[in-house]
Amino acid sequence: MGARRGEDVEVVTAPGRLPGNDEPAVRERARAIPEAAVARLAVYLRVLSGLAEQDVTTISSEELSAAAGVNSAKLRKDLSYIGSYGTRGVGYEVEVLVDQIERILGLTRKHSVCVVGIGNLGHALANYAGFPGRGFPVSALFDVDDDLIGVPVGGILVSHVDDIPRVCAEREVSIGVIATPPPAAQGVCDRLVSAGVQCILNFAPVVLQVPDHVEVRKVDLAVEMQILSFHVARRADEAANADESGMVVPG
Amino acid sequence: MGARRGEDVEVVTAPGRLPGNDEPAVRERARAIPEAAVARLAVYLRVLSGLAEQDVTTISSEELSAAAGVNSAKLRKDLSYIGSYGTRGVGYEVEVLVDQIERILGLTRKHSVCVVGIGNLGHALANYAGFPGRGFPVSALFDVDDDLIGVPVGGILVSHVDDIPRVCAEREVSIGVIATPPPAAQGVCDRLVSAGVQCILNFAPVVLQVPDHVEVRKVDLAVEMQILSFHVARRADEAANADESGMVVPG
DNA sequence: CGGTGTGAATACTTTCACAGCT
DNA sequence: AGCTGTGAAAGTATTCACACCG
Numbered sequence: 001m002g003a004r005r006g007e008d009v010e011v012v013t014a015p016g017r018l019p020g021n022d023e024p025a026v027r028e029r030a031r032a033i034p035e036a037a038v039a040r041l042a043v044y045l046r047v048l049s050g051l052a053e054q055d056v057t058t059i060s061s062e063e064l065s066a067a068a069g070v071n072s073a074k075l076r077k078d079l080s081y082i083g084s085y086g087t088r089g090v091g092y093e094v095e096v097l098v099d100q101i102e103r104i105l106g107l108t109r110k111h112s113v114c115v116v117g118i119g120n121l122g123h124a125l126a127n128y129a130g131f132p133g134r135g136f137p138v139s140a141l142f143d144v145d146d147d148l149i150g151v152p153v154g155g156i157l158v159s160h161v162d163d164i165p166r167v168c169a170e171r172e173v174s175i176g177v178i179a180t181p182p183p184a185a186q187g188v189c190d191r192l193v194s195a196g197v198q199c200i201l202n203f204a205p206v207v208l209q210v211p212d213h214v215e216v217r218k219v220d221l222a223v224e225m226q227i228l229s230f231h232v233a234r235r236a237d238e239a240a241n242a243d244e245s246g247m248v249v250p251g
Numbered sequence: 252m253g254a255r256r257g258e259d260v261e262v263v264t265a266p267g268r269l270p271g272n273d274e275p276a277v278r279e280r281a282r283a284i285p286e287a288a289v290a291r292l293a294v295y296l297r298v299l300s301g302l303a304e305q306d307v308t309t310i311s312s313e314e315l316s317a318a319a320g321v322n323s324a325k326l327r328k329d330l331s332y333i334g335s336y337g338t339r340g341v342g343y344e345v346e347v348l349v350d351q352i353e354r355i356l357g358l359t360r361k362h363s364v365c366v367v368g369i370g371n372l373g374h375a376l377a378n379y380a381g382f383p384g385r386g387f388p389v390s391a392l393f394d395v396d397d398d399l400i401g402v403p404v405g406g407i408l409v410s411h412v413d414d415i416p417r418v419c420a421e422r423e424v425s426i427g428v429i430a431t432p433p434p435a436a437q438g439v440c441d442r443l444v445s446a447g448v449q450c451i452l453n454f455a456p457v458v459l460q461v462p463d464h465v466e467v468r469k470v471d472l473a474v475e476m477q478i479l480s481f482h483v484a485r486r487a488d489e490a491a492n493a494d495e496s497g498m499v500v501p502g
Numbered sequence: 503c504g505g506t507g508t509g510a511a512t513a514c515t516t517t518c519a520c521a522g523c524t
Numbered sequence: 525a526g527c528t529g530t531g532a533a534a535g536t537a538t539t540c541a542c543a544c545c546g
Contacts, residue, residue, distance in 0.1 A: 034536070034537065035478075035536095036536085036537065036538090037537090038478055038481050039474060039478055042471075042473070042474040042477040042478060043458065043471075043474060045477070046456060046473065046474075047458070060504090060505065060506090061505070061506070062505080067458065068458055069458040069459075069460070071538090071539075072505095073538075073539055073540070073541090074537090074538065074539075076505090076506065076507065076508085077507085077508080077537095077538080077539085079506090079507090080506090080507055080508070084506080084507065086505080086506050086507075087505085087506075087545090087546065088504080088505055088506045088507080088544070088545045088546055089503075089504050089505050089506075089545070089546045090504085090505070090506085090546070091504095091505070091506085092506090104481070104484075105477045105478075105480050105481045105484070106480040106481055106483055106484025106485075106487075107477065107480060109484075111476075111479075111480050111483060113476070119375075120371075120374055120375035120378055120379075121372075121375040121379075123371055123375070124370075124371035124372040124374070124375045125472075127371055128371075128372075128472060134473055134476075134477075135480075136476050136480075174483055175476065175479050175480075175483070198482075198483065198486065199479040199480075199482060199483055200479075201472075201475055201476065201479060205297060207294065207298070207318065207319055207320040208320075209320070213486075215479060215482045217475050217478060217479060219470055219472075219475065220293075220294075221376075221379060221452075221470075222293070222297065222385055222387075223290060223293040223294060223297075224452055224468050224470065225362070225364070225385075225387050225426065225452065226292075226293040226296070226356045226358065226385075227286075227289055227290055227293060227468060228362075228426050228450040228451075228452060228466060228468060229356050229357040229358055229362050229386075229387075229426075229450075230284075230289050230355070230356045230357055231449075231450060231466045232357055232362060232425055232426070232449065232450055233355075233356070233357025233360075234357075235449065235464075236357075285514070285515070286514095287514085287515065287516090288515090311526090311527065311528090312527070312528070313527085322516085322517080323527095324516075324517055324518070324519090325515090325516065325517075327527090327528065327529065327530085328515095328516080328517090328529085328530080330528090330529090331528085331529055331530070335528080335529065337527080337528050337529075338523090338524065338527085338528075339522075339523045339524050339526080339527055339528045339529080340523070340524045340525075340526045340527050340528080341524070341526085341527070341528085342527070342528085343528090
């Protein structure tokens with residue numbers, strides 16, 4: 001980073017709107033799509049795919065945003081990150097948006113997925129129709145249980161976790177899904193990483209330690225439930241407060 | 252953003268809650284914990300519970316933050332939202348933090364959970380040990396399939412979705428988990444809402460429309476996969492660019 | 503007109519850095 | 525001497541509001 005420690009360096013530059021602003025460390029990559037926007041693009045894509053199936057060809061930001069559960073300004077901003085594909089006064093062509101979002105999300109290539117840990121959840125994941133349907137073929141399954149090795153689940157034979165390096169290399173796995181019990185997760189993660197897998201989706205309730213170049217996303221049921229619990233509690237508090245402050249309850 | 256340009260802007264800083272500050276129109280919110288912080292508190296809680304089991308009694312922000320995968324400033328800030336329970340020069344008492352986080356997250360009450368849609372995923376959820384273990388007893392299961400009604404799954408008998416209102420009321424369900432196929436999700440959601448359930452965790456890949464007073468969180472595998480796909484693509488782009496710009500790849 | 507695309511304003515989150523307590 | 529707690533700065537994300545264009 002540049003200068004810090006301002007001996008009266010006075011921060012001058014308001015967020016650069018000046019033209020001659022040649023930031024030194026600025027990545028001139030246009031690929032600066034906010035993470036939050038990426039997540040929403042995936043949602044828009046699903047909504048749009050549904051519309052395409054119903055032969056809707058054109059849609060406005062207002063309609064699309066309502067269907068996606070966001071407001072229209074956010075939707076337009078999100079779409080603006082990927083380019084200008086709308087027509088003023090009209091709206092967007094569904095098919096164009098589908099293509100462009102798929103391009104940005106990298107869905108034009110297929111991404112082989114492996115699932116590690118074939119318990120209840122692993123079974124569900126291995127059979128999950130949403131994966132292959134949208135460019136994510138599940139191409140390997142792993143477990144430690146001898147009774148499972150060689151058994152077909154969702155059409156794929158389960159391999160032993162010890163074979164992760166070989167099998168992942170052979171089948172060019174790019175995304176690993178961890179659905180093991182918590183104590184096994186870090187070990188499995190390490191094996192996936194050393195097998196060259198750079199993206200991991202973790203269902204085990206543990207914080208995985210990985211090198212910088214590996215991307216981890218986690219799905220944590222307990223955390224989700226606790227967040228909901230927090231909201232239940234907050235609501236109860238508010239109700240109690242409103243009550244006590246003599247508010248008249250409407251309806 | 253702070254001061255810039257000489258128009259005595261004086262942005263009065265934000266939501267401070269100084270003591271003795273008699274804000275005019277402040278709506279008495281003692282509970283102003285950022286959503287993002289709430290999610291992390293749940294993670295800290297799990298780490299802390301693990302530490303407690305290993306008889307660790309005291310921990311510094313540096314250690315705890317490392318175990319939780321965040322930096323220590325963020326951890327301290329997050330903890331500061333719930334109060335001052337640390338000892339300067341020493342650290343935090345594990346047990347105190349556990350109690351306080353549980354209190355804030357509303358885990359001192361039990362929250363009955365129902366699962367709707369007893370397919371692969373529903374089975375996995377019904378059997379998920381993480382729920383009852385941490386104050387979220389699964390107390391009702393629902394499906395439409397006649398072959399499933401009355402069958403015990405994870406020790407609970409499956410009821411028909413038509414009985415959602417009655418059963419949810421009887422068992423005081425406060426959190427509904429939707430694990431149905433996409434087309435059924437909105438209908439199930441509506442029934443849960445009219446049964447008085449105010450918090451919903453949605454695994455179906457659809458955007459649920461709910462009244463304002465209902466809190467929905469979603470877990471969307473396809474979206475997660477697509478976000479990872481985006482990162483795979485970005486990485487590939489970066490590699491290509493670095494390559495082309497004649498960069499020497501470091502070891 | 504009607505609806506997109508986007509600077510600018512606002513709101514929220516993270517990080518810095520250090521005063522103050524133990 | 526060390527670590528927490530926290531204002532203030534920096535960085536992101538969301539929303540507003542309107543110029544612009546079909």
